[in-house]
Amino acid sequence: MSTAQSVIGSDTIAGRPASVAHVFLSRVEATPNAEAYRYPAPVDDHAADGAPGAEQWRTLSWKQTAERVFDIAAGLLDLGIQAEERVALASSTRIEWILADMGAMCAGAAVTTVYPSTNADETGYILADSGSRLLFAENGKQMDKALEERAKLPDLATVVVFDLPGEPPAVEGLTVISLAELEQRGAALRKGDPEVVRRAVEAITPQQLATLVYTSGTTGRPKGVRLSHDTWSYQAVAQADSGLLRSDDVQYMWLPLAHVFGKSLISGQVHTGHVMAVDGRVDRIIHNLPAIRPTTMASVPRIFEKVYNGIAGRARAEGGAKYKIFMWAAKTARQYAHAVQDSRVATGRESAPLGLRLQHALADKLVYAKIRAAFGGRLRGSVSGSAALAPEIAYFFAGVGVPILEGYGLTETSAGITVNHEEDFRVGTVGVPLPGSEVRIAEDGEILLRGPGVMIGYHNLPEQTAEVLEADGWFHTGDIGELAQGGYLRITDRKKDMFKTSGGKYVAPSEIEGKFKAVCPFVSNILVIGNGRNFCTALITLDETVIMPWAAEHGMKGRGYAEVVTSAEVHTLIEGFVKRLNGDVQRWQTLKKFTILPRDLDIEHGELTPSLKIKRPVVERAYADAVTEMYAGANEA
Template sequence: MTDTQTLLENRPPSVATLFLERVAATPDAEAYRHPVPSESGGGPDAWQSLSWAQASTRVFAIAAGLMDLGVRPEERVAIAANTSVDWILADLAVLCAGAATTTVYPSTNADETAFILADSGSRVLFAEDAGQLAKAREQRAQLPELAHVVVFDPAGATDAEGDGWVLSLSDLEKRGAAYLEQHPDTVTGAIAAVTKEQLATLIYTSGTTGRPKGVRLSHDAWSYMARAIQAIGLLDENDVQYLWLPLAHVFGKVLTAAHIAVGHITVVDGRVDKIVENLPVVRPTYMAAVPRIFEKVYNGVAARAREGGPTKYKIFLWAAGVAREYAEATQNSMRLTGVPTAPLRLRTQHAIADRLVYAKLREAFGGRLRACVSGSAALPTQIGYFFAGAGIHILEGYGLTESSAASFVNPEAYRTGTVGKAFPGLEVRIAEDGEIMLRGPSIMLGYHGLPEKTAEVLEPDGWFHTGDIGELSADGFLTITDRKKDLIKTSTGKYISPTAIEGQFKAVCPYVSNVLVIGGGRNFCTALLALDEPAILGWAAENELGDRSYADLVAGPEVRALMDDYLRRVNEGAQRWQQIREFRILPRDLDIEHGDLTPSLKLKRPAVEREFAPLIEEMYMGAVEV
């Protein structure tokens, strides 16, 4: 039996058991590092650490506190908060109490928060602050099962009702510590009683249409994921992981399970606006992110090069081209010969470009970054090749909420443009229509309270329909070609992958933030373009248009002409039916607040098409195929 088989087949029934094993193995090792904002609010943050033993003391106290509140096995406990150490400890406490965590994005409005709390039947809510508490308080009459709200921020834990409905996290921990004095074995007993089939987590899909569905994930799903990530060697105990992804999303959640199995340091700070500032301080060796972050970094680097003048910008464009060519050459060489080599000319150019450009980029990431994992959406291939050539290795992966986040990931010898190989212990097949199907321990139990919806995607023999179209290479690398439901068919009968065209546009245009390709039932394709405000304002300043507002710029002929040029470049490499014949620039960027993007930054196509329907109709008005 291989080491991988041993790890997987001998996995414990739950992450709670893994946590006990980790604490016993390395009690004094640093587990978590987190920021403590300065009291003045103006100075740099201080950083505090928790050892595994210290973390377990808090986890046990919170778990015992929940049990003292009456929480029983498999009952739901919700968390509505940004990524923080408190989020992780609360989640672990829920698992150690034998209960199940319901995740809620802190950006979710009061109505949908109430829907999730009611649909899940959550008994307790961990709320980040007064703002999250207010959402529950506003809907309390519709939430008869919600017995308590525990607030992380003590200043926000106001018990206005005076009935003990609200308490602070510190109060819960004190209550739990007292409970443990009376019942010292209560938490370890609860962990021992957990079975692998028990519900561990209820994650509501952010949903591009309609109400979200609750995805039921078992304790075994997380234990399997933790051991599988450990087995493939994606991380080791010497790594320093920077974790900022939303933990309400399955991508962030799986990283917490893997961390426990591997035992490395995780630096936790969910403030997205602090990423650039934190990187040189944290100096991570490993980080996971969504593609939009890498797109923003690329656009930011390009913008700073432009600000440095024509010569500096020309050097950047040359270096970017060299990076892409070098990455593609070495990856192809690795695939064909097993050795990553490039022609002498290219190696020489790459060495020069490294001194001029790439080394500075790596320093901006802290100088120690061994690998990044990208998931949740497709990474534009040309951006992936740029970072690969610059020595920032982005290992693209693939998975869904229904498969506990990670089903495929690229190995160390990665291939940009693919999502890598299947995790050990996971079965994969491609259906006749190209749909990717999965079966294994990470697949969901089903949708909460929705047996008919479950039956639509989960076969009786365990095969899960992902809804994604893909191709497997002979050696097992998966390429995602599109989302099954997002494929569009023109009125001329041609099928088009909008995400592929959108990715190409993002790769060539450093000013675009979001692209929506339209063409279903039409006789040609069009696009809505949302621009990155800082990038386009920087371009305007360089072109004597700095006195104009963003709204004036995007409505003006100069920016229209700029986008026209990039569109021509995209169309040059496309088939006739894939070419974008018309476009409109949106008056604002797309965002979560307007309902254009999900909390994981995926495009809500129907919502955007509804809001900007007049612009779409304008593009097709009186138009004919040319």
């Protein structure tokens, strides 16, 4: 076992339910008529002008949710699905995802999550490797991926489609039905045997397989992470005990539920019983926020970066006094948040100098109140995970009154294992352990985690499991970090992402990337390169919604995105921000050269994971010529 520098954490939560299915039954019995979910649905098929029809938010009470969940569970039992048999789920975030997932869990099955963006080849691999017997497919597009790989899927017997227009296709050896038909079968079974689902739930044991989540591998095939019912039950109780979720919350859920971050929050919501508004369409976020008026929302750093860049871009476009006011207000927000946090850490009380408080109050009336209103006006905090958030962006939102509570976890730990809390959050850290979890730092700086949320192991990969999971339960994350004052965890970098220059200096690329995002409002993605080189360089992409208005104001109106971002004018613009960055880092961390790519990175090209993290090896391979050119002729001896 690795020697540790320090360990923080608390004892395991005692007395938690055997599974989230048990939690769900208790929730329905406790508050049957309370609102459980909101989801968008069309008012009619088309508006009068032939455009897509308007939408309205519909609701489900816990009792109404249970009726559909139990019918789905009974339908699966009627199809012969047995305990721990895999049921795959390929869909975007929508109410049916939650109903299908909870139905499968109540039936005792194990859900294999599949991102809707996953291509046919990888979808086929996941379904085959997991041995999935049934697939919930959102629509014909998701179903076709499985059909394309049909020859590789001997275990797959049934496809249940959420949106199935017309008659299902006839496929030899495969039954294709709609979700409505599955529910009808389940309702018929329950009519003859009202206790069939309850018996299935009562048979579930804590260590029984509940979910298989496949990691987004940057090289090779993804690994299936085996998560037990106990992990989700733990997440449910720990999130409530930590104050992360409250019974009176209204939570906005848009995250991909195939990712453990979103999935874990479903467990917490069932335990607390608060309202969850569900809509996974990212392009609807800014429209949904004022309608939902959430009190809490989980997100990933890229969303906050885009929001910040959008606000700064609009202020710059307005120019004159408005832009000066915004820049002053942004600076004041950061200074105020810094001062309040420093005071809280030093004295346990929140305070700031009188002059700064007065400036902050004025900036609140002029700027901050409008930003909070755009988030719905009630957001008490937004949990951020999956990747690091630039501290200066975090300080900005904290000063505005929309605190971003960074947390930390992995697929292998069923999402969050540390998190910041509203009453004492520390920008630049990922908080303290959830109740029942432990964190330790090994001698080489690697973060080790232990607790009920840690996986059983990798599916069919005992050797790879043994490499990261010790016999006494400590999981090796591959991340580098340190424990700050008060037991707050700070992530330094990914162990595998850190590199050494040819001059022998270690570089943490995420640190440089975060600093650049803080100074450059035009950046979308940045990848710092320098392993074995004599100096660092970067591949940079720009946010189209921010750079294009700037381009129009600077004589490039009518040009396309690729022409704009590769222009000399834009190179000069970004060069100025690179110089600002270089003035704030160590000499060996400075960017000597950079290349602006002609398009942004995306999931479709395999450059980003579904949670919007950069797949570094993929990007470096795709733009190898650009990297070679940046180092061409350089003396790297």
